[in-house]
Amino acid sequence: MDAMGDLNVQGQSATPAELRRFLKVLWHFDRRAVAFLLTTNILAALTAGAGFVLLLPLLSLAGVMGAGGDGWSATFEAMLGTVGLHLNLATALILFVVLVGLQTWLTLLRDRQSQALQLRFGDHLRLTLYHAMAAARWRWLTRRHSADLLGVLTNDIQRVGSGTFHLLQLLTTALLTTVYLGVALLISPFVTALALVTGALLWLVLRRGDTVAKHSGALLSQATRGMFTLAQEFLAAMKLTKIHGEEGENVALFEGITSRLRGHQLRFNHVRTRVMATYKIGGALVLAGLTWVALDVLHLPTASLLVLIALFAKLLPSLSQVQTGIQQLWHMLPAFTTWRLLVAEGEEHADPTRHVPGGEAPALLRAIALEAVAYRHPTSDFVVNAAELHIPARATTAIVGPSGSGKTTLLDLICGLIPPDHGALRLDDLPLEQALTQGWRSKIAYVPQETTILDGTARENLLWGNRASEEEIADALRHAAAEFLLALPQGLDTQVGERGVRLSGGEKQRLALARALLRRPELLILDEATSALDRDNERAILEAVRGLHGQMTILIVTHRHEWLDGLIDGRAEVAAGVVGGWSPA
Template sequence: MPLFQFHLPRLWLAAKTPIGEFARFLHDVAAFAGWRLGGLAALTVIAALAEGAGLLLLAPLLSMVGVGGGQAGKGDLWLAPLGLEGALALYVILVAAAALVIAARGDRVARLRLGYVDHLRRQLHEAVAGMEWRAFNRLAGAEVVNAVIGEAQRAANGLEFLLRSAGWAVEIPVLLAVALRLSPTMTGAALALGALSLALSRPLSRHAHRLGRQAVAGMQALHRDLSEDLAGMRVIRAIGLEAERARLFETRMRDVRADMIAFQRQSGWARAVTQGLAATAAAVAVWFAVRVLDMELAGTLVLMAAFARLLTTAQRIQDAWRIVLHALPAHAAVLDLLNRCRTDMVDSETPAASPPADLSHTAALTQGVRLDGVGIRYTPDGPWALSGIDTVVPARAVTTLVGRSGAGKSTLADLLLGLIEPDQGRMLIDGQPVAGGAARRSWRRRVGYVPQDSFLFRDSVRVNLAIACRANGGGDGDKRLWAALEQADAADFVRALPQGLDTMVGDRGALLSGGQRQRLALARALLSGPDVLILDEATSALDHESEQRILNVMQTLKASITIVLIAHRPSTVQFADHVIVLDAGRLVASGPWPVVKAASPHLAHLAMD
């Protein structure tokens, strides 16, 4: 168990209130920082003691130089052997030591803040990457981006000011001890003033938390609209929605700006009022000390310095606390998203009844993939995307999935890819069941995939291809890359690019045509050395001649690779050795093309008869 782990009441941790959010924040910070909080606390105490000792030295120092008309007092005779020069040197040493310790503490606070934001972002990224596929598809990408980029940073800023306020809070007892030594009466008055200030600031604290919640909602809406604009810019321009979307975006920015201005305005007015009250209290304290208590000038000056420092520190704590309250909803949003993602992580699924078989071996399939009574739906009470599927994808053959839009072809492809666990039935690989997240991850290492909307990373052609080699544990030399490009009918156009393999492809491959992206995606899939290759309409953007060349490559590859094609073109379907026809999530027919064609009237609707 890490040091400084807070044992907070479960009721606090579960509460949907600012107290609950703060309790979860403390719990999360302590679990992350561990022993480092101990080192930070030690530095804080050392700095506070050094600063307090420096303040205590001021009164005898002032007396030694004749301020107030006196010499070192009776209680300060211990300074007499040091002399004025020695006492001044001691004062400088104490102040310099405190400054050095404060600098070291600031460095540690900054490191903790940066480490914490990385910690939150890393957790979110790992949780999202490990989600069960159906849950991942329900996840709003803009919410994830906002949490990783924005809310995690705000939560880390809250941590920084929490640590700073904790450091300042340690200074309060030391400063009070100095003030008590000089004037217990005045110190009691200062404590009463502090209690009054805390009572008056409670409404401001609640308002800061409300503004924090509004900021989270506003940033989520802003990111959502921006993501939709970027993804749908073609449609927006096609139907002339530019002005309308610009007005909506301006509204979102105005809402976010208003929340930020409101928080800054609140903080500024609170600071101004507090400083005014503090100045008034300091003036009254000096008058009372001189006129009523008849305190000597040196003591009065030190008391003024102590009170000024005390009031400044209290003001800093209040400002920092409002920033922490404003950041709590951001941390709560990160934790909420993290918990939802973790609930749907693959590893959180019910484990298989028996240890999963190791499906990551490199030997090619000998029997094929069998689907035994498979049923899949995307929500527990939703319709069945697939129902009662009993069929086989034969090994070392080309199988085509056919069906109208919504028939379940992509769902079946996701199942074969190992992304989805069947809700009913099972999938068997050469007779071995694939059950549980570990088995599906193992199986995915043997499957290559080319989607209809081919995705390329915003990098060079070389990098986009080489990542498949590295993932497969093989070399990524140019010879191997060019061999895959030749197979995918992509070598000629890559050679014609300005920098060849080192040409940048743009965001998601936007600098290439659809057909070029598809061919590069196919080359990448081949470089992964798959036992099963799944192509989801992967030749839809190719002309007839290019498609025929790709199909000829498939004909050669099927000697060692099991190939699954999702297709609508009659030429592609008729090319297959085995055809699976789906309709409304059910299996209509399966078998060789001539048999399926004769038995399935559904093909007439697909213009394939």
């Protein structure tokens, strides 16, 4: 199933089965922390209940309107007698302060652990997805919109973290509610039963809000992904948008998406606040009715009535918090479902050729060989065929062909990004799949036409994925004709800007070539690396490549061949998906 599926799939995700999956993931993440939270919640709830029970003999000892807690006084007297103490006002007050202090300490421990668990669980989800993405096949990754992946890593996982917080709050409220009900039943079973019946009626009346929470959570996930996609595409095409004067159209589209997003959030908030308001009004009516029943019908003692009113004043808001907490969980579940399905897909499409740590990466000594290789693109009928191609080691080879002929697909096959449907690729006598698991990719350096430049310093860009001394950096700059970086205002510590906006196209390519050389590669691939450059920058890079001749295997991919004379040892022609053999220049 596609994790970025349609709305119907998202709407069906807020189910009891999905809630059980969420609870299972949370439990397996850190059993000890969850068990600790359960224990501290139970103990805090019990101490809160004991404090309410203690109010009865305390009010009786204080002489509040004829007592009413004599039975409880006798019980506490007997309990204290087992440890050699007598029940009096001072003893009761000390016990009450101890119980409040103990409850406060347990609550402090619970809240700190709860916050830590919520944050660590969110990080766990984020790292799990990140790892699944990093370990997945290239073909699977190319079928996913990067904005969707970014949206899950940020917004959806943040929503799951918020839902985890509400779950932990719900646990606390549910346990306190249970203890309050138990104490109330001890004081007056009949009045408590009436309170339960009215609370259940309020619950049934407001259950429709659960459906709205499920549906709005699914809609919110969809709208958020749309916002991420639009924003990313707008930023990527910012220059073209401004040249064409299309800022207004983009702003209008973004405004429409944010308006829908706001509408979904407001609708859910409307339901949540309606539940709270209904419970407040209903709770006041119920509390008034129960007080009348307790006084005029059951004639409860004043002390018992005061404690009962205090209990119900806490109990009725707790029921509201339980219901809104459940709605928050339903609202969160679509985000969890998207995360779960995306992780499952990534793990299902895990790259079996990933490097297994240990041992030395293989060296390329003789040739890269492709024999009877065929690959069909999954989204089209385009097929790349390489009947027999042997690329000699330590030679400079040009892969030549028009745009769309299959050159990039050939590179992807050689790098192991995509597996062939038929045929075999070998590194000397070693199957490519085996070479990849032994770390062959660490011996590959790739410089594309649209190179990646980080928003940082020149040094940070050079060391991205590399470890090198100052001498090694200087050597790479010299071989890549990139010594101009040393002449920048702050040298290698000069900020180059987002996507290298403070560098020219040729400067970015030479920086990328220097970074590639710092990998100390066995195979250097230049994929149309000079096609968008002026003649001066192109000449500088070609001279740099000429200086590397014989030191490594070099593949130059281009649709132009007039400038290759004197630079290459051989070439392979690609036309309409058919890869020819290697021929000397």
